[in-house]
Amino acid sequence: MRDFRAALEALASENASRRVRTVGLEELRQLCRDHGLTLPQGAKGAMEQGVVPLPFLKNLHSLSISEQNRLMSATVLLAGAGGLGGYVLELLSRFGVGRIVVADGDGFEDSNLNRQLLSTARNLGSNKARAGAERARATCPLVKVEALEFFLDASNLQGVLTGVDVVVDALGGIAPRLTLHEAAGLAGVPVVSAAVAGWTALVGSELPGQKGISSMWTDPSDKDAEHVLGSLAPAACLAAALQAAETVQYLTTGSLRLAGRMLHADLAEFHFELYDLS
Incomplete structure (x- = not known):
């Protein structure tokens, strides 16, 4: 999981208008393949690291990142x-x-x-x-x-x-x-x-x-x-x-x-x- 986190950090991009780091769906999918994770596992790991998968971006800021994390768990x-x-x-x-x-x-x-x-x-x-x-x-x-x-x-x-x-x-x-x-x-x-x-x-x-x-x-x-x-x-x-x-x-x-x-x-x-x- 440590390698996954490091690779995710390298992939994540900054969304200036929403002040969050994000990762695209296909990027996350490939990352999960590379590290033997399911896509739900990768999405949860990304959220725990403060990196928002783009399918959840528009949930913010009606939901905070911590609230989105609660949903994922x-x-x-x-x-x-x-x-x-x-x-x-x-x-x-x-x-x-x-x-x-x-x-x-x-x-x-x-x-x-x-x-x-x-x-x-x-x-x-x-x-x-x-x-x-x-x-x-x-x-x-x-x-x-x-x-x-x-x-x-x-x-x-x-x-x-x-x-x-x-x-x-x-x-x-x-x-x-x-x-x-x-x-x-x-x-x-x-x-x-x-x-x-x-x-x-x-x-x-x-x-x-x-x-x-x-x-x-x-x-x-x-x-x-x-x-x-x-x-x-x-x-x-x-x-x-x-x-x-x-x-x-x-x-x-x-x-x-x-x-x-x-x-x-x-x-x-x-x-x-x-x-x-x-």
Whole structure:
């Protein structure tokens, strides 16, 4: 690693306007090849040395270098890679969250094409988590995305949650969400959750031991509102963007802005309201 650092110092260039040293993607890729590192390992090593890979340059100065470092060192469990999860994965990987574990046992169907970023006419039937990992490797190869091609449940969540800093709940249905929230609470891991139906988006967060948005879901046998109102792309995009923002805020500052609260967005009327659920 010492040789890598020395070679990186020789390659790094000064960005005068942002007052940081940077390295280009292809330069970093070749450097990693030369020193037997994966690209995510090289990106993390560069950030630790104060050299910003150019794909992360525009994150500054909304994020400091130390905050970007925290993202690179973080692990997120993304439960679901459909309407919400596909957009969340896109945003968190481009932000530079170092390790994202995305779990989904489902495959794409024709009816996903209206709103799910990861679905295409060519990958119908393909596993959603695998498709998300493949896209993330193409759009932001500086982070590590691991695909779990199965559904999360009480039998596997304890193991999956090991080493996770925060969970993003992008599931559909009520029963799987309640199982996820319970397991995360027992593991001491906060959850950033969202739900969409029609033009409506709901987003909220929960710290371990604290009830919030999950208190809205009481009966595991109930169907979610999507079955009545459908699911539209603008609501899914908005909810996912808010989940990603909340997740990044937590990983960089340790604070959940929506802990114990729920943001309700009605895009048909452009009405937004914040509720205290604690």
